[in-house]
Amino acid sequence: MKFDFNYYNPTKIYFGRTALDNLSGELSGYGKTVLLMYGKGSIKKLGLYDKVVEILKNAGKTVVELSGIKSNPSYSQLLEGVRLVRENNVDLILAVGGGSVIDCAKGISVSAYCDEDPWKKYWVDFKDVDNRIVPVGSILTMAGTGSEMNGGSVITNEDEKLKNGRVFPPQVNPKFSILNPEYTFTVPAYQMSSGIFDTMSHLMEQYFSGDDDNTTDYILEGVMRSLIHSAGIAVKDSQNYEARSNIMWCATIGLNTVTGLSKEQDWEVHMIEHQLGAYTDCAHGAGLAAISVPYYKYIYKSGIDKFVRFSQNVWGINTDSMTREEAAEAGIEKLGEFIKELGLPSTLKELGATEDMLPLIARSTIPGGGYKKMNSDDILKVLKESY
Amino acid sequence: MKFDFNYYNPTKIYFGRTALDNLSGELSGYGKTVLLMYGKGSIKKLGLYDKVVEILKNAGKTVVELSGIKSNPSYSQLLEGVRLVRENNVDLILAVGGGSVIDCAKGISVSAYCDEDPWKKYWVDFKDVDNRIVPVGSILTMAGTGSEMNGGSVITNEDEKLKNGRVFPPQVNPKFSILNPEYTFTVPAYQMSSGIFDTMSHLMEQYFSGDDDNTTDYILEGVMRSLIHSAGIAVKDSQNYEARSNIMWCATIGLNTVTGLSKEQDWEVHMIEHQLGAYTDCAHGAGLAAISVPYYKYIYKSGIDKFVRFSQNVWGINTDSMTREEAAEAGIEKLGEFIKELGLPSTLKELGATEDMLPLIARSTIPGGGYKKMNSDDILKVLKESY
Numbered sequence: 001m002k003f004d005f006n007y008y009n010p011t012k013i014y015f016g017r018t019a020l021d022n023l024s025g026e027l028s029g030y031g032k033t034v035l036l037m038y039g040k041g042s043i044k045k046l047g048l049y050d051k052v053v054e055i056l057k058n059a060g061k062t063v064v065e066l067s068g069i070k071s072n073p074s075y076s077q078l079l080e081g082v083r084l085v086r087e088n089n090v091d092l093i094l095a096v097g098g099g100s101v102i103d104c105a106k107g108i109s110v111s112a113y114c115d116e117d118p119w120k121k122y123w124v125d126f127k128d129v130d131n132r133i134v135p136v137g138s139i140l141t142m143a144g145t146g147s148e149m150n151g152g153s154v155i156t157n158e159d160e161k162l163k164n165g166r167v168f169p170p171q172v173n174p175k176f177s178i179l180n181p182e183y184t185f186t187v188p189a190y191q192m193s194s195g196i197f198d199t200m201s202h203l204m205e206q207y208f209s210g211d212d213d214n215t216t217d218y219i220l221e222g223v224m225r226s227l228i229h230s231a232g233i234a235v236k237d238s239q240n241y242e243a244r245s246n247i248m249w250c251a252t253i254g255l256n257t258v259t260g261l262s263k264e265q266d267w268e269v270h271m272i273e274h275q276l277g278a279y280t281d282c283a284h285g286a287g288l289a290a291i292s293v294p295y296y297k298y299i300y301k302s303g304i305d306k307f308v309r310f311s312q313n314v315w316g317i318n319t320d321s322m323t324r325e326e327a328a329e330a331g332i333e334k335l336g337e338f339i340k341e342l343g344l345p346s347t348l349k350e351l352g353a354t355e356d357m358l359p360l361i362a363r364s365t366i367p368g369g370g371y372k373k374m375n376s377d378d379i380l381k382v383l384k385e386s387y
Numbered sequence: 388m389k390f391d392f393n394y395y396n397p398t399k400i401y402f403g404r405t406a407l408d409n410l411s412g413e414l415s416g417y418g419k420t421v422l423l424m425y426g427k428g429s430i431k432k433l434g435l436y437d438k439v440v441e442i443l444k445n446a447g448k449t450v451v452e453l454s455g456i457k458s459n460p461s462y463s464q465l466l467e468g469v470r471l472v473r474e475n476n477v478d479l480i481l482a483v484g485g486g487s488v489i490d491c492a493k494g495i496s497v498s499a500y501c502d503e504d505p506w507k508k509y510w511v512d513f514k515d516v517d518n519r520i521v522p523v524g525s526i527l528t529m530a531g532t533g534s535e536m537n538g539g540s541v542i543t544n545e546d547e548k549l550k551n552g553r554v555f556p557p558q559v560n561p562k563f564s565i566l567n568p569e570y571t572f573t574v575p576a577y578q579m580s581s582g583i584f585d586t587m588s589h590l591m592e593q594y595f596s597g598d599d600d601n602t603t604d605y606i607l608e609g610v611m612r613s614l615i616h617s618a619g620i621a622v623k624d625s626q627n628y629e630a631r632s633n634i635m636w637c638a639t640i641g642l643n644t645v646t647g648l649s650k651e652q653d654w655e656v657h658m659i660e661h662q663l664g665a666y667t668d669c670a671h672g673a674g675l676a677a678i679s680v681p682y683y684k685y686i687y688k689s690g691i692d693k694f695v696r697f698s699q700n701v702w703g704i705n706t707d708s709m710t711r712e713e714a715a716e717a718g719i720e721k722l723g724e725f726i727k728e729l730g731l732p733s734t735l736k737e738l739g740a741t742e743d744m745l746p747l748i749a750r751s752t753i754p755g756g757g758y759k760k761m762n763s764d765d766i767l768k769v770l771k772e773s774y
Contacts, residue, residue, distance in 0.1 A: 004402055004403025004404065004405060004406065005400075005402050005403065006399070006400065006401055006402070006409075007399070007400040007402070008397075008398075008399040008400065009396070010395075010397045011395075012393070012394070012395040013392075013393065013394040013395065014393055015391055015392050015393070015394070015648075015649075016391025016392065017391060018391060019391065022393075212629065213616070213617070213629050213630075213633065214633065215609075215610065215613040215614075215617075215633045215636050215637055215640070217613075218609035218610065218612050218613035218616075219606055219609045219610060219613075219640075220609075221609055222602075222605035222606045222607075222608055222609030222610075223602065223605065223606060223609075225605050226602040226604075226605035226606075227602075229600070229605075230600070230602075242599065242600050243600075245649075246600065246601065246602045249602050249648075249649075250602055253602070253606075253645070258640070258645065261402075261636075262402075262632075262636075
């Protein structure tokens with residue numbers, strides 16, 4: 001480990017079949033008015049909506065609702081939340097759903113009492129949070145983004161065709177998150193796979209960087225192996241609680257900053273996907289899946305030792321008889337097989353992108369990268385390979 | 388993952404060469420009077436004492452000192468700390484040293500305003516903490532116990548010849564811990580090795596339990612591999628910052644509860660060593676080293692699948708041509724070699740134990756265990772094999 005780091009993560013996690021039992025205890029720590037946020041109604045089908053409303057009522061809370069949060073939560077929805085928080089003097093924002101709902105809740109949390117234009121201040125200029133933060137709690141119904149235990153908030157500004165993300169300080173993290181893997185049983189297979197690949201991508205974006213000797217890389221290898229193993233079970237047996245539990249916990253710990261400590265990190269696949277998402281509104285993990293193999297094939301020679309290690313330690317490939325290039329490519333091939341096993345698309349075309357979008361996506365993507373610093377031309381080449 | 392779990396760890400970690408720069412900012416969050424605790428003066432040789440005292444003075448603090456904390460911190464020292472906290476109305480306990488000093492600080496933290504006999508209430512009857520908790524901060528000078536990011540406190544009652552440990556809730560964790568791997572450069576080789584093996588033992592005590600499929604086991608394997616790798620570098624090159632960094636972080640994350648989530652856990656090696664320590668005052672990690680190989684040889688057949696996995700995934704042994712017993716034993720053999728490489732004793736005799744102590748140690752050890760439930764007779768057999 002060459003770099004210094006700070007670590008602080010004060011989110012309380014309640015994990016398991018009975019995790020919801022902890023909600024009423026947590027509610028007692030906040031004031032009377034709760035903004036209940038959720039997506040397009042899957043929590044009603046699940047019966048979770050009724051349970052949560054009952055717990056809120058029994059706790060004597062006044063409930064304000066903001067529903068219909070999109071899978072790429074929009075800035076206009078965020079502003080609607082800001083209005084509700086201010087008008088009703090909301091004491092706690094309770095996000096029930098996947099990462100989209102929780103990301104939006106954190107966005108509202110920092111924006112409600114922001115005197116400037118929140119989009120510009122927080123998602124364009126990346127300024128520090130210096131205004132009142134409205135506390136957020138979450139009940140997770142879909143694993144993948146890791147939003148339940150970090151300060152991340154990705155918001156899509158539809159007018160500007162920009163999907164920008166940032167990580168707020170730990171004070172913005174959900175104060176508590178309730179994780180019951182059973183809630184993911186009813187998530188459609190495609191969305192579940194998208195979430196699994198989102199997690200895999202988070203782990204790889206952290207892993208593929210740096211040439212130091214770092215404990216974090218060993219931990220990342222462990223989490224990737226567990227995720228791959230459990231994903232293989234979950235795609236065949238969607239009601240397997242153990243596999244769903246592991247996937248959910250891999251997603252949470254895979255982006256709660258522990259797996260990124262002292263790592264430079266890459267994140268270019270996410271940067272590209274954010275712009276892809278702004279143009280196509282595709283599922284985030286599906287977008288990542290379509291980009292990843294072409295991206296890693298494009299950059300691997302700049303960090304070949306790590307890709308060889310990926311083949312050996314994550315995929316268990318015996319590379320003894322291979323050249324270094326073959327050894328590195330073998331792991332990327334395995335990654336491609338994993339994407340197929342998950343039933344995710346491997347081209348942008350399948351996700352609704354058209355060829356004329358590619359230069360627009362390339363030009364609007366924030367350039368960066370880990371082993372290889374990417375510019376717009378590099379990004380366009382990757383997009384064309386992904387198309 | 389079959390079990391539910393709660394996770395909450397609010398300790399702030401400042402890690403790296405300049406970590407001490409964060410002390411003054413942290414001090415501003417507490418009142419005027421600080422109890423400065425340390426061991427037998429190594430922090431003075433290191434020049435750390437002077438630096439810390441200067442930072443405390445510049446922050447306008449009144450400093451009360453408690454020094455000479457033993458490597459097995461005694462209950463009488465804890466009571467001395469309780470007296471100092473109450474007489475001086477201490478606002479913050481600042482522990483500078485290894486796990487012994489931090490364990491003792493946490494013990495004082497919960498005992499200072501306890502109306503009952505603290506030993507009986509907290510270390511014998513294991514009652515909940517319902518009295519005022521004095522906040523603790525720590526500056527770590529030796530890696531191993533993990534005390535810097537958990538609620539653990541092991542205290543030796545010399546009158547009763549009992550070394551009892553318990554884990555307090557996260558509210559008792561250090562509020563902040565400052566980890567600079569350079570502080571460990573001057574730790575004598577034997578103590579450093581003892582700390583490394585303490586960490587290894589923590590990881591194994593969590594790993595060797597359960598027959599479920601659990602993400603935590605994959606993370607444990609990663610941390611063990613990193614520790615073994617970096618220990619091999621550090622024993623040859625004691626000034627290698629990268630290796631020392633990894634060892635320090637393995638120790639912290641290896642007992643901050645993340646690596647134990649949803650695990651039954653074993654802890655019988657620690658239970659035995661605690662009593663060994665009460666009789667011989669040996670270095671904790673050295674005691675663990677002497678017991679571990681005989682213990683795991685004694686119990687492995689009750690959890691053979693996990694021991695085979697340990698050989699494969701932690702030590703990288705190709706077990707294809709082995710029987711399951713051979714495969715399991717191969718990993719335990721490697722563990723024995725690791726102990727030798729660290730220069731630690733492999734017998735109790737070398738640690739000052741005498742043969743007549745063995746039945747006394749066996750009888751006073753709390754029986755428990757993971758794959759195999761141990762009774763006093765089992766424990767005595769392990770002790771005789773370790774002798």
